[in-house]
Each structure stands twice: as C-alpha cells, then as structure tokens.
Amino acid sequence: MTFVGLTWDHPRGYDALAETARCVNEGRATRLIHWNKQPLEGFESAPIAELAEGNDLLVMDHPHIGEAVAEGCFLPLEDLYSDELLQAWRRDSVGPSSASYYWDGKTWALPLDVATQVMARRVDRIAEPPRDWDELVEQAKRLPVALSLAGPHAVLTLMSMVAGGGGEVGGEGFLSDVEALAALDIMQRLHALRPMGSERLNPIALLEAMVRSEDIALVPLVFGYVTYASRRYGANAVGFSDTIRSEGGKGGVIGGTGIAFSRRCRPTPELLAHIASLLSMRTQIEIFPAFGGQPSARSAWQDVEVNRLWGGFYCNTLGTAETALLRPRFDGYIAFQTAAADCIRSALERRENPETTLAFLRSLWRQARHGARGPIE
Numbered sequence: 001m002t003f004v005g006l007t008w009d010h011p012r013g014y015d016a017l018a019e020t021a022r023c024v025n026e027g028r029a030t031r032l033i034h035w036n037k038q039p040l041e042g043f044e045s046a047p048i049a050e051l052a053e054g055n056d057l058l059v060m061d062h063p064h065i066g067e068a069v070a071e072g073c074f075l076p077l078e079d080l081y082s083d084e085l086l087q088a089w090r091r092d093s094v095g096p097s098s099a100s101y102y103w104d105g106k107t108w109a110l111p112l113d114v115a116t117q118v119m120a121r122r123v124d125r126i127a128e129p130p131r132d133w134d135e136l137v138e139q140a141k142r143l144p145v146a147l148s149l150a151g152p153h154a155v156l157t158l159m160s161m162v163a164g165g166g167g168e169v170g171g172e173g174f175l176s177d178v179e180a181l182a183a184l185d186i187m188q189r190l191h192a193l194r195p196m197g198s199e200r201l202n203p204i205a206l207l208e209a210m211v212r213s214e215d216i217a218l219v220p221l222v223f224g225y226v227t228y229a230s231r232r233y234g235a236n237a238v239g240f241s242d243t244i245r246s247e248g249g250k251g252g253v254i255g256g257t258g259i260a261f262s263r264r265c266r267p268t269p270e271l272l273a274h275i276a277s278l279l280s281m282r283t284q285i286e287i288f289p290a291f292g293g294q295p296s297a298r299s300a301w302q303d304v305e306v307n308r309l310w311g312g313f314y315c316n317t318l319g320t321a322e323t324a325l326l327r328p329r330f331d332g333y334i335a336f337q338t339a340a341a342d343c344i345r346s347a348l349e350r351r352e353n354p355e356t357t358l359a360f361l362r363s364l365w366r367q368a369r370h371g372a373r374g375p376i377e
Helices: 011-025 042-046 048-053 062-071 081-090 133-140 154-163 177-193 202-214 269-277 281-290 298-302 306-310 311-321 333-350 354-370
Strands: 003-008 035-038 057-060 110-113 115-124 218-223 238-241 251-253 255-261
Touching: 003 011, 003 255, 003 269, 011 177, 011 269, 011 281, 035 255, 048 057, 057 062, 062 333, 115 154, 115 202, 115 251, 133 177, 133 218, 154 177, 154 218, 154 251, 154 333, 177 333, 177 354, 202 218, 202 333, 218 255, 251 311, 255 306, 269 281, 281 298, 281 306, 298 311, 333 354
Parallel strands: 003 035, 003 057
Antiparallel strands: 057 255, 110 255, 115 218, 115 238
C-alpha cells in the first residue's frame, strides 16, 4: 500500500519531503509514501475537510486546527505515538511551533517546518536593522520600505506589531487599545510611503522583488524564507533579523507547517516510523536545510554549519521564533482573518481613523467567536 500525502508547491514545502520519500521508498516493490503538491493558495481556499478526505497525510497550517477538529479531519497523535516521544518533540521544537498543533486536549500534527514574521532587508542598502519604528519610518522616507499586506498578511502584520509592543492579542477585545492604535498609525505612515504595488505582493513575491530588483529595500514583518538568505538564489542576498519589539513583547506571528494523519489513514508501523524520522536530529539538521526546508528542531536553528550555509538566517531570527506569537486557532478564525485583512487594506487606502478601523475589527472578531464550534481560546 502506498500512502498519499499533500504538501505545498514550493521548495521549502516539497523538496525535503520528496528526498525523504525517495530514501524510504528505495528498494521497495511498492512505495511506502508519495507526496503530491498544490499551490499554497489551494490550502487557503479549499475546506480542510475536503483536503483531508483525499489524502492520508496533510501538511497544514495550525490556524486551521479548530476547524479541522470540529470537522473530525485528523487522528490524534496520542493514539499513534507514545507520550514520551510527543513530549520530546515538544521540548525540542522552536518556540510555540509544537504547541500550535495542540488543541482541545489533543495533538493533531507534528511540527515539520517553522517560519515567523521577521525583518528582511537588503544588507547592501541597510547595514544594520532599525532599532525601533520611528527609525524605520525615517528610513522609509529615503528607501523603499514595504509592508506585507496581501492575503491574510495585513492582519498578521498588525497582530505582530501589537504583540511586539507588549499588547494583548485575543480575548474579548482581539487587540489591546494603546498598542493597536499605535500600530495602525505606523502602518498608515508606511503605507503612504510604500513602493507602489507592493501591497499586492505575498511574502514570496516581496522577497523576490528584494533579491532581483531595487524595488524594495526592507520589509519590517514578513514570513522568512531561508532560500533568500543565500546569493545562490538571486543577485542580492536578503538579511533576516529579529523583529522590533519592546521589553516583554512577543516576536512576530508564527507560521510554518505541521504534518497530520487524516481520518481515512490507517497508518502502518512503517509509516509511523518514517514520519517520526522526519523529526530526528539527522533529518532536521542535515536533510531539511540541505533541501531548502526550515526545520522545527531548535538544534538545527542553532547549528553552526547550517547557519554558515544560510547566511545566519536561523541564529539571527531565533529570538523572534522562540518568543513568536501564536495566533488564534478556533473554528471560524480563518474566515475572520480573511475579512480582517480586507478591512485593514481598505482602511489604509482610505486613511481611515485608527479608532474606526479597530472598532470594525472587533465587530468581526466578536461575530467569528460567537459562531465558533468548540473552544475559542
């Protein structure tokens, strides 16, 4: 029997999995595992239940957990692996990456890949990262500075700024007043100075523009992609660094992916062993970085050779990853995230009063929480 998995169509999401599948399938009459891939937008648009019905394994984003559990999509990992092993993976993973897949008393995915919103800059144009938002706004008057606003990223940028300022994200009010209003004001100032069209670029496109043109010199909060830290990928390497945050503030929103077993899957001991091997130190340190992946193990992020090969990407952003903000995951959050991002983009275009924007975001938030199935925290 060949188990079928679905991942996203990017070297970071596919290449390391394809290599580990090649190794485990080698010499077998029947392949143990085969990975299909689809664009990242496919995961954002298709219902999680539909994706789980068609695959044994699913590489997924943790904000879908509430919906996935409400729909009964996945097998709890406590039924598949020992508590000792699950505890070891939690202990060894970076920041809240492992905790992000724990929901309603169960673990629903293993942390496969870790990314956070970090600062990205062209090091040949900006030698040192700005220390605070005032300095960054001043730089935006001289150099092209872009915000990550496309898709869900407008609201994720706002959430990261609030959390970095020491504010609250979640609860009844969604965002704390002082930090949210300050963040919206900064976003408006940066939006007015932006390179035209940059607001329509997703994180990959923003980073592509940085390495292949002079259009963007800095993005203060963007999901990091390690491939852009090397000149092997483009003419200009991107320097990644920790986010701007106050004492006690959190790092940028955590992203990355986990690997889940769908309800249709009947895992064999061989499959369970193979998936467990993806989190082994050898795979995390040697295979994932070599094939453009971003490992979840802290030991890989701290490894001297891994950092040497990838421009210090990991050690320069580890502080952000370890303190990263874990965004909400309740059933209905994804729809809220989409609506909230649309609201913020419109507000920035209209130069809307931050108080008005925050009030509308809170209205969307209350509606989403009210309609949620299962836990909301």
